[in-house]
Each structure stands twice: as C-alpha cells, then as structure tokens.
Amino acid sequence: METNILEKQMRRWPLYGGGLALLQAGLLVGCDRTPEVPAPPPATNVVAPVAATPAPQGPERLILAFGDSLYAGYGLDRGQSLPDAVQNRLRKDGINATIVNAGVSGDTSAAGRQRFAFALDNIKRKPDLVLIGLGGNDVLRQISPAETRTNMTAMLDEAKRRGIPVMLTGMMAPPNLGPDFSSQFNTIWPDLAKRYDTTLYPFILDGVIGNAQLMQADHVHPNQNGVNKIAARVAPVVENALKKAE
Template identity: 40%
Template sequence: MLNMFNRLSKKCLAALLLLSAAASAYSAPKTVLVLGDSLSAEYGLARGTGWVALAEQKLKQNNIDAVVVNASVSGETTSGGRSRLPALLAKYKPDLVVIELGANDGLRGLPVAAAQTNLRAMSDAAAKADAKVMLIGMRMPPNYGRDYADKFFAMYGTLSKEIKAPLVPFMLDGVAEKPQLFQPDRLHPLAEAHPIILANIWPTLQKTIKAK
C-alpha cells in the first residue's frame, strides 16, 4: 500500500511540474524584433516618439504581454538587415520578426530582384529560428520611374504570398501625400506622423502577435 501511495505521489508531482512549466511558458512575454531603417529608428525624433515605441505602448494598453526590441538602423538596406539578422535571432529569440526594409535599396536604385532575395533570406532565417515574419512595405517616389516604382511596390505583395507572411502594404499611407508631416529633408516623417504610421501597422501587428 505504501509503495502504491509513493507511486501515485510521484505521478501527481510530475503532473504538477508539467502544468507549472506549461503555465510559465504560456505566461512568458512574447518578443517582437523590429528590423528596419531610419523610418523605424526614430531618425530626427525624440526617443520614444516613433511608431515602434508607440506600438510597444499600445501592446501594453491592450494587455498583450510583449517586449519590443527595436533593432532598426538608419540607412539600413535589405543586404545589411540580412547580415545582421542571424545574430539578432540568436540573442533575442523573437517570436515575431517585423521587417521594415527596402526603402534605402529603392532610393539607391538597387535591383528589385536583389532586395527580394534578401527579404526572402531573412524570412527563411526567421522561420528556422521558429519566429513568425511580418512585412512592412514601401513605395518609391514617382521620380524614380513608373516601371521601377511599380516593380518595387509589387515585390512586397509577391513575397508576402510566397512566404505566407502578413503584410502592411504601405506604412506611409496617409502621410506620404502630406509634406507638412515631414522633416526638412522631405524623407523622414515628423513625430506627429508616427501615430498615423502606427494606425497603418497596428491591425496587422495585433493580429499577428496574437496568432503566434
């Protein structure tokens, strides 16, 4: 009888430990890694006023337990992001990687196919690290030529379908057409524009992080 009691006790203890581990895993905050360029790196802005910081605040307001790591660098290209991502994945072990890259490739007139290859490689690296990917798209100004601008914009939609990643088609929707919302360089939005940018990104971000 005593042996039976001991066996039952051990089984109960094991079950409790499993439940405790499961609860801890469930309650652990999710990590969101934002890999972007100056549009996400708060270029020319006071710290904490860019859309990434605003997104972290909104996650908390909506009781979504998540830590946001902003690994964005001004001037970053898809090639640079591809080079930096493996170390970031190893360090932060994110649940979600938000990729906001490509604008600097476009502004430099780099081949669209090369940018797409880099974005695909970043998606593959994230998938191997068990992280979901979310893409944020960009448009080129009309002075870059209709053909290049169309191919550049279409790249995000094509890749989104290929890798089955949620996409925000154009982060500057509602901002790009308003010069008063930009810094003197006419490239970087003012702080007043970032709530609009977040409004474009938030529905997809919220849905994606909840699904992970």
C-alpha cells in the first residue's frame, strides 16, 4: 500500500472514544463480550490452542501467536480470531500448523514483555515460529516509542536466546500524533526486523483500517470479514517465515 493511502486510512482511526476499546477485554483466548480493564496476567494465565480443525498429514508446525486484542479476537466469537483464520489457511495449503493463541486484550509492549518468557515456558514444546503483534495499546496510551522499542527488543532477545524464529506483525501510529512520534514509532518494526533478521508484516491493519465494512463499531478492531482479509495477506508471509526457519 502506498504511504499516502495508508495515512488516509490511519486518519480515520480514532485515538479516543471507541478506540479505547483496545485497552479493554478479558484475559481469555478469544473475546469476552463484556469488556473490563485488564489486570496484569496472573501466573495461572496458561495459553490455549486455537480451535482445532482437521490437520493435513505431515510434521506439526507449532506457532505461538503472542499479541494483544488483535490476536485475542476482541469482539469476535471463539474460533474467529486472526490466529484461527491463519491456521485454517495454512492447513488448507497443506501445512500441518497448530497456532497457540497467546493474545491478551489490553496488553502493551511492557505487559507482553512481562509474560513473554512465561508463555514460551508453558507451550508444549519449543515453537517453530513465534508471531509477535504488539504496539496498538502503546499508541493509544501514547507511550514513549523508545520504551516500546526497548520492550520489543527484550522479547526478540529472549526468542533469540532460545533459538526460536520470530515474525513481527507491525503497528503504525496515526499521523495526528505528530510527525516526531510517528517517525520514531513507525520505524521500530522495520529496524528490529533488519537487526534480528526476522520476517516482517509491516502493518497488521493494512487494508482494513478505515473501512467500516471490515471493522467493528469501535473502528479499531476488525470484524470477521476484516480478520479474514488480514489472514489472507498474513498467511503467505507466515508460510515463508516457516520455510526460512527450516
């Protein structure tokens, strides 16, 4: 997507009002339709696999999807989250993929950093790939981009220490936060992808943000059609990341 088109979409992304829904929801995989302010994840917050579908033959490719409400499936029924949709597409392509959804609504990069090692420790084996999708709540809270970068770096360092390949799904700041904030924030993901030689999908909401037919009423979270559109774009990138990790 050309930068000017993307900026036009981002201008329609509210930072307040309905946008604050991104800071709300429960800690379960999938979405609790009764939003609540999230508490720090307790030690019992064990990740769970996305809804199972018949898998093709071949060795299992285990993927951990680690992110915020855009992974957790805020506002959607169980089985409709982005990890579900990506898993289904991978299996249709003949890849025996199991995606464990460790998305937590309301997580900032700091909250993600706090629970990242725990999530890795509580998956059944070392994953073949980790998808990291955080940063949206940092934007809504206008957290310093330097802090976001530090938190993302710490998670990538942890994955590297464990020998686990990572794919980043990036976030972008709306232009109305100003050019300084946007330039500092938007460069985090491409910089880290280059530094750690990781696969990058630059903007997770690319192609859906600003389109009322693809977004929920809060204008921040994609609806099922929006999720499916994102998955159609993300799944091939995940496939390439898996091949790169072989």
